Amino acid sequence: MISDEPKTLHIAHLGPLGTYAEAVAINYTNFLKEKAEVKTQLCPYPSIAETLYAVDSKETDLAVIPVENSIEGSVRVTMDTLWQLDDLQINLALVMPICHALVSNAKSLETIEKVYSHPQALAQCQKWLNAFLPNAQLIPTKSTTEALGILDQESTTATISSKRAAQIYNLPILASSINDSPENYTRFWIISRVDVDVPDIYPHSSVAKSTHTSLAFSLPANIPGALVKPLEVFSQLGINLSRIESRPTKRSLGEYLFFIDLEADDSQSEIQLALTELSKHTEILKVFGSYNVLQISKSSN
Numbered sequence: 001m002i003s004d005e006p007k008t009l010h011i012a013h014l015g016p017l018g019t020y021a022e023a024v025a026i027n028y029t030n031f032l033k034e035k036a037e038v039k040t041q042l043c044p045y046p047s048i049a050e051t052l053y054a055v056d057s058k059e060t061d062l063a064v065i066p067v068e069n070s071i072e073g074s075v076r077v078t079m080d081t082l083w084q085l086d087d088l089q090i091n092l093a094l095v096m097p098i099c100h101a102l103v104s105n106a107k108s109l110e111t112i113e114k115v116y117s118h119p120q121a122l123a124q125c126q127k128w129l130n131a132f133l134p135n136a137q138l139i140p141t142k143s144t145t146e147a148l149g150i151l152d153q154e155s156t157t158a159t160i161s162s163k164r165a166a167q168i169y170n171l172p173i174l175a176s177s178i179n180d181s182p183e184n185y186t187r188f189w190i191i192s193r194v195d196v197d198v199p200d201i202y203p204h205s206s207v208a209k210s211t212h213t214s215l216a217f218s219l220p221a222n223i224p225g226a227l228v229k230p231l232e233v234f235s236q237l238g239i240n241l242s243r244i245e246s247r248p249t250k251r252s253l254g255e256y257l258f259f260i261d262l263e264a265d266d267s268q269s270e271i272q273l274a275l276t277e278l279s280k281h282t283e284i285l286k287v288f289g290s291y292n293v294l295q296i297s298k299s300s301n
Contacts, residue, residue: 008039009199010060012051015044018145018165021051024094024188025064027296036199047142049081055191056085063191064200068243069098070185072123078270079247079259082191082288083216089289090214091198092190096296099184100125100144103166104158105151109174112136116147117160120186125160128178133158145169189291209265210290212242215275216259217282218249227258229281234262237270266290 011029014021022042029040043060044053051063066075080087100121106112109132115122119140122129129138136158141147144161148169151157158174166173192198219226234241243261264271266287279285 004228008041009043010043011224012043012045012054012060014048014064014066014143015046016143016145017043018148018161018168019042019143020096020098020162020186021064021066021143021188023162023164024096024296027096028064028092028094028190029074031294032199034071038199046146048075052078052081052085052088052191055193056088057069058193061192061196062091064094065189066120066186067093067189068187069120069124070183071179071181072120074245074259075120076247079216079245079257080250083247083257086286087193087195088191089194090189091192091289091292092291093212093293094190094296095185095186095293096188097184098124098179098186099162099177100160100179101163101166101173102158102178103148103151103161103169103171104174105155106158106174107155109133111156112158113156114139114154115158115160116141116150118142118144118146121160124179124184127180128175132175142237157159187293193240199234209267211263211265211292213262213264213266214260214288215262215286216288217278217285218255218257218258219281220283222252222255230258230278230294233274233277233281235285237274239264239270239274264290 011026013026020144025042032038032040045054051065054060067077067078068074104112112133114137115133116139121144122138145165147159151171201203240263241260241261246256249255249257256273
């Protein structure tokens, strides 16, 4: 007998319980439940790279990964890992407001000797840390929640995490909203393999085209003006770039990859023409897909 039960989508995200990535994944599953008959199961992984590898190896169907923060810029491991894997695509971008809290069992700020958190979170709170915990040792972790489990044993230790995580682990918050800028947002991508049919969260909407396309390329030679020709392609066709960033190829000093976000759908004739022309001036060209961008409310994290 053929079952009518809907398929369960397994969604990888950076764990453990309580991370911002998990909060985004929960929001995404809520979008899915509103628009499509689908079951979901969240699957935490210990690092961002491993969430992408989980999709690539078919352990999960999707991954939720952080891409860019409004204060600290792009998440480098996301860019580097995405470039290494050939069969992944972007389906959606979700933008979450980030509000960090200092979580600790310490009696006061003066007694805190160590602060643990993800490097992005530590950097996003650098001014606050310099002002209130100038002598504390800052220790990077794989996620904002990785070190929460040790707080019960160490009364001179703190972590930077979310209020939601503090509530989940039943831990006290010593200071709230400690990020250096109140306008602190992180953009996440929903990633799948190219051969996976992802439920459309716009099945009854008027949204006909995606608003963004992301791609990356390497150049055939490290010579003056090598980047000019690819960028001229977009300029001549009137295509706006919302982001451009370089990353080292890891092959030779001075060689770079370039990641670009376009404000257009890759089905548009201008984009198709641009990709054809771009391939003439690049060594390797990867198009990660076209997608829409959704905002998550501040109450969600």
